[in-house]
Amino acid sequence: MFGLQSGKQKFPGFGLTHNWVKRSIFFELPYWKTNLLRHNLDVMHIEKNMFENIFNTVMDVKGKTKDNIKARLDIALYCNRKNMELVYDESRVAKPRASFVLEKNAQLLVYKWLKSLRFPDGHASNISRLVNIEDCRLYGMKSHDCHVFMQTLIPLAFRDLLPKGIWDALTEISHFFRDICSSKLNVDHIERLQTNIVETLCKLEMIFPPSFFDSMEHLPIHLPFEAKAGGPVQYRWMYPFERLDITVAM
Amino acid sequence: MDYCNGVQGFINFATSIPRNFTRDGIRCPCRKCQNKKYLHPDVVMMHLLHKGFMENYQCWYAHGEVFVSESERRMEETVVGSTSSASNVHEAANDNTNPYRNMVMDAMRMNQGNGSQCPIVEEEPNADAARFFDLLKDSDEPLWDGCTNHSKLSAVAQVFTIKSDHGLSEAGYDKIIEWARSILPEGNRLKENFYAAKSMMKPLGLGYQKIDMCPNFCMLYYLENAEMTECMTCGHSRYKPRTGRGKTLVAYKKLRYFPITPRLQRLFMSPRTAEHMTWHQAHHAVDGVMVHPSDGEAWKRFNSVHPHFSAESRNVRLGLCTDRFNPFGSFAAPYSCWPVILTVYNLPPGMCMRPEFMFLSIIPGPRSPGWNIDVCLRLLIDELAQLWSSGPLTYDISRKQNFLMRAALMWTINDFPAYGILSGWSTHGKLPCPYCMENNKAFTLANGGKASFFDCHRRFLSLLATSKRFLCWQS
Numbered sequence: 001m002f003g004l005q006s007g008k009q010k011f012p013g014f015g016l017t018h019n020w021v022k023r024s025i026f027f028e029l030p031y032w033k034t035n036l037l038r039h040n041l042d043v044m045h046i047e048k049n050m051f052e053n054i055f056n057t058v059m060d061v062k063g064k065t066k067d068n069i070k071a072r073l074d075i076a077l078y079c080n081r082k083n084m085e086l087v088y089d090e091s092r093v094a095k096p097r098a099s100f101v102l103e104k105n106a107q108l109l110v111y112k113w114l115k116s117l118r119f120p121d122g123h124a125s126n127i128s129r130l131v132n133i134e135d136c137r138l139y140g141m142k143s144h145d146c147h148v149f150m151q152t153l154i155p156l157a158f159r160d161l162l163p164k165g166i167w168d169a170l171t172e173i174s175h176f177f178r179d180i181c182s183s184k185l186n187v188d189h190i191e192r193l194q195t196n197i198v199e200t201l202c203k204l205e206m207i208f209p210p211s212f213f214d215s216m217e218h219l220p221i222h223l224p225f226e227a228k229a230g231g232p233v234q235y236r237w238m239y240p241f242e243r244l245d246i247t248v249a250m
Numbered sequence: 251m252d253y254c255n256g257v258q259g260f261i262n263f264a265t266s267i268p269r270n271f272t273r274d275g276i277r278c279p280c281r282k283c284q285n286k287k288y289l290h291p292d293v294v295m296m297h298l299l300h301k302g303f304m305e306n307y308q309c310w311y312a313h314g315e316v317f318v319s320e321s322e323r324r325m326e327e328t329v330v331g332s333t334s335s336a337s338n339v340h341e342a343a344n345d346n347t348n349p350y351r352n353m354v355m356d357a358m359r360m361n362q363g364n365g366s367q368c369p370i371v372e373e374e375p376n377a378d379a380a381r382f383f384d385l386l387k388d389s390d391e392p393l394w395d396g397c398t399n400h401s402k403l404s405a406v407a408q409v410f411t412i413k414s415d416h417g418l419s420e421a422g423y424d425k426i427i428e429w430a431r432s433i434l435p436e437g438n439r440l441k442e443n444f445y446a447a448k449s450m451m452k453p454l455g456l457g458y459q460k461i462d463m464c465p466n467f468c469m470l471y472y473l474e475n476a477e478m479t480e481c482m483t484c485g486h487s488r489y490k491p492r493t494g495r496g497k498t499l500v501a502y503k504k505l506r507y508f509p510i511t512p513r514l515q516r517l518f519m520s521p522r523t524a525e526h527m528t529w530h531q532a533h534h535a536v537d538g539v540m541v542h543p544s545d546g547e548a549w550k551r552f553n554s555v556h557p558h559f560s561a562e563s564r565n566v567r568l569g570l571c572t573d574r575f576n577p578f579g580s581f582a583a584p585y586s587c588w589p590v591i592l593t594v595y596n597l598p599p600g601m602c603m604r605p606e607f608m609f610l611s612i613i614p615g616p617r618s619p620g621w622n623i624d625v626c627l628r629l630l631i632d633e634l635a636q637l638w639s640s641g642p643l644t645y646d647i648s649r650k651q652n653f654l655m656r657a658a659l660m661w662t663i664n665d666f667p668a669y670g671i672l673s674g675w676s677t678h679g680k681l682p683c684p685y686c687m688e689n690n691k692a693f694t695l696a697n698g699g700k701a702s703f704f705d706c707h708r709r710f711l712s713l714l715a716t717s718k719r720f721l722c723w724q725s
């Protein structure tokens with residue numbers, strides 16, 4: 001019977017040894033259990049969320065950054081990074097600036113550069129329009145703008161502003177998404193991507209605080225496998241469907 | 251020598267039809283002139299002997315051989331398949347031939363043309379197609395005697411487009427038709443109201459099913475449960491309480507389901523798509539390079555596990571996408587609608603993810619079905635299972651054959667929350683990754699309060715070389 005698993009009834013062991021909630025209806029299709037790739041991770045959303053986390057943390061956007069007070073408390077608990085722990089004075093608590101966060105001047109430099117940026121027609125929306133220098137924020141970034149920013153602008157924007165090692169890691173992530181999104185995929189190259197992404201994520205783990213790593217930061221590690229099984233990403237992501245939704249809504 | 255005779259035959263044929271002659275001579279179909287120049291027959295012959303015929307000029311349509319005139323051919327290119335958009339309709343309406351007739355002709359397999367190259371046995375379309383013949387007759391009938399640019403069908407189809415584009419009510423439609431009929435000549439054949447027009451369009455096969463469902467997404471009132479009046483899980487009544495003296499019972503929630511089979515069949519009925527439906531097998535992949543899902547391992551493995559299915563390259567591979575969206579914009583009242591969209595992977599890369607080849611069956615809001623989405627998918631899954639076990643008899647226009655069309659669902663495409671809903675593996679909590687499943691070391695942060703994948707990626711670092719490079723970066 002479907003739909004009987006309400007929020008309160010769960011299979012024993014849920015959340016500890018498994019996360020199953022129901023037997024999916026797709027298993028009624030006789031061939032479903034033999035499919036190699038049953039559900040696709042959506043690269044569009046992973047890329048967007050990952051970009052937002054990186055950008056907001058590096059630019060220290062208030063309310064959005066993953067490097068907040070609680071993250072620093074967690075660092076004291078789980079990591080060995082003395083220079084990032086909170087400093088308690090007699091009267092106040094200080095949060096020392098992390099190496100991956102840009103200084104205010106550098107942030108302004110990036111926003112000013114974005115303000116003057118121009119793209120070829122149809123490449124992305126006019127990003128300079130989204131920049132608000134007073135608030136030090138980007139407003140109204142669409143998924144596709146994040147896609148373009150992630151793949152082409154991250155290495156340019158942070159070059160010489162971030163320490164070399166951190167910039168290396170961010171550039172690797174940027175290149176990873178660019179390679180995995182290409183319309184022609186080479187099998188050998190995918191295997192290389194698989195080893196590289198593990199390395200890159202390990203590097204990020206050494207840079208960012210534990211709270212940075214929600215599930216979206218973990219999922220890229222499985223993307224090369226999916227690309228190998230399912231072919232180019234452009235047939236398995238949600239851009240075309242989201243566009244269709246817009247026409248349906250009209 | 252054969253070629254010389256052929257050219258001579260062509261000149262004889264072309265000059266035998268007086269309509270071909272203009273002041274300057276006949277159209278020259280050579281590679282360079284491309285039917286654009288009028289020349290003396292002798293000059294045309296010289297051109298043909300020197301330069302040869304232009305490409306794809308098997309049917310001498312510009313010299314009076316065919317049924318399809320040149321302008322009609324152009325039209326066919328503008329009107330794409332059965333989903334002609336409004337702009338196409340307008341474009342086509344400016345020309346004086348009738349695109350709707352071509353549409354029906356396509357559906358009917360009536361456009362003759364180049365059938366002669368097929369070595370395989372040709373068949374007549376199956377009986378199901380018979381209904382289309384009525385439509386064809388309708389299409390041929392002019393709107394009024396002496397009308398040249400509109401048929402019954404084209405008129406109705408265009409008013410339908412206007413109705414849906416501008417959200418016209420049924421009453422509004424009827425009023426406009428009433429007015430239009432009064433200004434049209436006496437004895438016109440414009441359908442008198444929406445109901446009549448709709449019954450005329452019905453044989454096109456664009457219908458949908460309406461099925462009542464429990465507003466809490468517990469069950470469908472379907473098959474053996476069709477007569478029930480209360481939900482058997484939550485006890486919610488099926489119908490709204492009657493108000494006034496109305497006799498009809500109104501259900502709380504209805505599911506609209508658009509059957510997928512006739513739409514897949516129509517892909518094979520149109521010559522523009524039918525031949526592309528076997529692209530996935532016909533294309534030659536370079537070893538180790540992937541350009542299409544058919545080059546991927548999942549597809550190849552599916553073929554090897556189900557050889558019966560893959561033996562027929564016309565069998566359809568589908569992808570399913572579902573996503574939450576708010577049709578009234580993100581700032582409007584909260585409303586969560588889950589469209590389920592199917593896409594056809596048989597097609598070549600340029601056509602594969604086009605909106606024309608995505609098929610929609612909407613799950614109604616205003617609340618998200620959550621884990622109970624399976625209830626809404628019941629109809630679709632039943633139909634897919636049916637399509638897998640025994641496909642319907644379908645007419646393939648490109649090979650002029652009837653065959654049993656089967657279909658298989660390759661995979662689904664979702665964002666991460668919907669992934670959990672469809673797969674049954676919850677993507678929340680401490681074990682959100684459906685690949686690592688219970689084998690990851692994600693933990694809840696003491697202060698952040700959220701699950702974190704910190705320090706979960708070292709175990710993937712297996713190669714010694716990688717580790718060395720990594721240590722290098724560390725320093």
